[in-house]
Amino acid sequence: MVASLWPVDSDLTAPLMIKFHEYRSHGLPSAEALRKAQRDMLAAADERLHQPYAWAGFMVYGGHASF
Numbered sequence: 245m246v247a248s249l250w251p252v253d254s255d256l257t258a259p260l261m262i263k264f265h266e267y268r269s270h271g272l273p274s275a276e277a278l279r280k281a282q283r284d285m286l287a288a289a290d291e292r293l294h295q296p297y298a299w300a301g302f303m304v305y306g307g308h309a310s311f
Contacts, residue, residue: 250301
């Protein structure tokens with residue numbers, strides 16, 4: 245399960261969740277997929293996505309899953 249530690253702006257965090265699901269669909273474990281998606285936010289052209297508020301509050305909870 246991936247959950248946010250605080251209320252988030254859905255429009256601002258949508259790119260993170262889209263990238264997360266793309267990485268998961270390629271077989272990455274949840275934690276690695278989330279980490280890669282968060283790094284993508286830091287490299288995004290839209291500077292609003294660089295702010296930790298947009299990506300840092302998400303955590304992976306639960307056991308390991310390969311898909």
